[in-house]
Amino acid sequence: MPDKKIGELLIENKLITAEQFNEALEMQQLCPSQPIGQLLCQLGFLKSADLEYVLDHNNKRRKLGEILISQNLIDEERLNNALLASKTEKIPLGRALIRQHLIEEEQMSRAIATQHDLKFVSLAGVRFDPALSGFINATFAQRLRIVPIRCRDKVLTIAMAYPLQRDELMQIQNFCKMKVDPVIAKESDIVIAQQKIFKLSGSTSREELGYELSEDQDSESGKSKYVADVISADVDYLVKRVIITGIMDGASDIHLESTEQGMTIRYRIDGILQKIDMGANEALISTHARQMVSKIKIMCDMDIAERRRPQDSSFKMKVAREGVLRSVDFRVSTVPTQFGENVVIRILDKRVGAITLEGLGYAPDDVAALYKALEKPTGIFLVTGPTGSGKSSTLYAVLSHINTPGVKTLTIEDPIEFGIPGITQTEVNETIGNTFARLLRAFLRQDPDNIMVGEIRDLETATISMRAALTGHTVLSTLHTNDATSAVTRLIDMGV
Secondary structure: OOOOOOOHHHHHOOOOOOOHHHHHHHHHHOOOOOOOOHHHHHHOOHHHHHHHHHHHHHOOOOOHHHHHHHOOOOOOOHHHHHHHHHHHOOOOOOHHHHOOOOOOOOHHHHHHHOOOOOOOOOOOOOOOOOHHHHHOOHHHHHHHOEEEEEEEEEEEEEEEOOOOOOOHHHHHHHHHHEEEEEEOOOHHHHHHHHHHHHHHHOOOHHHHHOEEEEEEEHHOOOOOOOOHHHHOOHHHHHHHHHHHHHHHOOOOOEEEEOOEEEEEEEEOOOOOOOOOOOOHHHHHHHHHHHHHHHHHHHHHHOOOOOOOOOOEEEEEEEEOOEEEEEEEEEEEEEEOOOOOOEEEEEEEEEOOHHHHHHOOOOHHHHHHHHHHHHHOOOOEEEOOOOOOOOHHHHHHHHHHHHOOOOOOEEEEEOOOOOOOOOOOEEEHHHOOOOOOOHHHHHHHOOOOOEEEEEOOHHHHHHHHHHHHHOOOOOOEEEEEEEEEHHHHHHHHHOOO
């Protein structure tokens, strides 16, 4: 027995009459792209909740892939590739198709609207009433990727990137105490609308994160008016959101990687590169990838027109949390790639305060062994490991331990990452000749008990460090090796 069509099911369940169905069919001839169920609801013959129930109960919804194939937007081979990517990356099919540049975001949203018998609306250029922010909590809206766009005659119109469950719609309806009219919109448009609506009410996602980020005034003094013209508020927000996420999650580096599908953001946390879900912002980041790179270049006075050569620079920002303001340094490196420029931002958070080995997660037995080794008045203490493994943090913890009133401790760093009261810290500046080796020679004439050298990079620095360790000083430094025993081989290779 062939499956019954939606019209037959609606008539059979006495939700509409045959005359009403025929009237909707006539209307569909004028609007062939609109589903019959949607037309029945617009004509007032059918409640949207009843339509949803019949469609779901009878499994009458067409699959998204089928709709896109029927619209000649993709073929079966590309659909299968996108389904595989969706399963592997654990993302919705629509996002996988957009990342692979197989369809446009609007085409995807219109297909979703067709699948769920909902209306598609464009939010581009729409002006929103600030009062709309009172209907839905900002965090709730961001989590569900929805935004209130209109309130008229006790009907609240909600734009959604993906259709909500019936109970979620009822939850909103009960909270607002008015009827909810759901529509579909592009996810990127919803993100922008959220920013406009919730910013107007004084609630921004930055405040929800507990951080406020502002560019250092000193670094802004030389900026031209042209900067404000080429960088939109959306790009400015996205860059700050990416940086705030890195600071909040304790990342040492932020990697902005250009790919064929757009831009991917990864964070190095505890030495491992991790991809953090940016929610609805992911689509916006890929859309504004090039502008985001330009914004970062402007922040650190790079040449925004130069995209063919690598560049290195730095910038500072003021970070406020719970009323406490501090300055954070960022080192930036850009390289050209096949699909655009890659950017790596090293976060140098100069938090003032003691770092302990216990606080870094070292086992009590290891801490006791390290403290015993540090009781020796002279010698060299090397911390080894790959990039991002915690070498600098370990050295700072050791410095905090040996920093007592009866000793003098000097440090040479590139750059200074943490401020420690009672210790004289100096930053390398190779442009004026202040290298590790030159500063180390000068330090030996300052009668220090302890010297910390940020990194041993060359033979000259290594040789002076060894001599200092052999002449009554405690020297602490780092080496880029994968394990402790390789430190000996590395020093021998240098020529020590």
